[in-house]
Amino acid sequence: xxxxxxxxxxxxPAEGIEGVTVRWVIAEGDGAxxxxxxxxxxxxxxxxxxxxxxxxxxxxxxxxxxxxxxxxGETPISAGSVILVEGDETHCFRNTGQDVxxxxxxxxxxxxxxxxxxxxxA
Amino acid sequence: xxxxxxxxxxxxPAEGIEGVTVRWVIAEGDGAxxxxxxxxxxxxxxxxxxxxxxxxxxxxxxxxxxxxxxxxGETPISAGSVILVEGDETHCFRNTGQDVxxxxxxxxxxxxxxxxxxxxxA
Numbered sequence: 001x002x003x004x005x006x007x008x009x010x011x012x013p014a015e016g017i018e019g020v021t022v023r024w025v026i027a028e029g030d031g032a033x034x035x036x037x038x039x040x041x042x043x044x045x046x047x048x049x050x051x052x053x054x055x056x057x058x059x060x061x062x063x064x065x066x067x068x069x070x071x072x073g074e075t076p077i078s079a080g081s082v083i084l085v086e087g088d089e090t091h092c093f094r095n096t097g098q099d100v101x102x103x104x105x106x107x108x109x110x111x112x113x114x115x116x117x118x119x120x121x122a
Numbered sequence: 123x124x125x126x127x128x129x130x131x132x133x134x135p136a137e138g139i140e141g142v143t144v145r146w147v148i149a150e151g152d153g154a155x156x157x158x159x160x161x162x163x164x165x166x167x168x169x170x171x172x173x174x175x176x177x178x179x180x181x182x183x184x185x186x187x188x189x190x191x192x193x194x195g196e197t198p199i200s201a202g203s204v205i206l207v208e209g210d211e212t213h214c215f216r217n218t219g220q221d222v223x224x225x226x227x228x229x230x231x232x233x234x235x236x237x238x239x240x241x242x243x244a
Binding site: 001002003004005006007025026030031032033034035037056058060062068070075077080081082083084085086087089091104106108111112115116119 | 123124125126127128129147148152153154155156157159178180182184190192197199202203204205206207208209211213226228230233234237238241
């Protein structure tokens with residue numbers, strides 16, 4: 001068992017985006033076999049990149065107010081919001097509030113790429 | 123993208139344990155391909171089962187105070203604690219506070235059983 005506080009892990013710039021940091025609180029180096037847990041801080045007015053990728057996100061919002069952006073529009077999110085971003089969906093999260101927007105975001109490890117489709121078609 | 127609030131999902135008794143409920147906020151039926159997100163509420167004095175299983179837990183504590191129990195002893199946890207319970211580790215979470223102990227707990231789906239070991243040995 002590995003036990004830490006989320007603040008034990010240093011915040012890093014997230015993909016070079018100003019006003020967004022990430023902490024990899026559970027990563028492959030911790031012995032996690034399938035998926036990673038990260039904690040993002042998005043400062044007021046900032047947003048994560050509007051992009052897509054094969055892997056999904058499972059998100060739980062801890063603090064703050066913002067919007068989840070997808071091709072169809074924007075949806076308000078705040079503490080207690082739960083978001084599933086499916087693989088290949090274009091998305092971002094933007095802070096529309098006065099305080100930090102903080103959320104947990106979990107992603108599968110790269111070795112899982114393509115295995116879920118294979119399993120579904122087996 | 124699926125967006126909800128954690129309270130949108132009904133709380134169910136967790137494994138028949140008195141004082142413990144679970145909400146499957148992201149499950150296979152939501153289209154999640156690899157892992158599920160659940161939110162547990164453990165009432166004061168109650169605990170999750172002391173058991174083990176092949177799958178890991180990735181836990182983030184939202185509210186309250188308790189202990190993570192393993193064979194080597196107990197470790198205090200509270201809001202902001204992050205816990206990785208590795209596969210086959212015997213564990214439970216007990217509420218030692220006066221208010222609800224609430225945490226997020228993510229687990230891989232059953233179809234992943236054994237694949238991480240195969241991948242590591244490939």
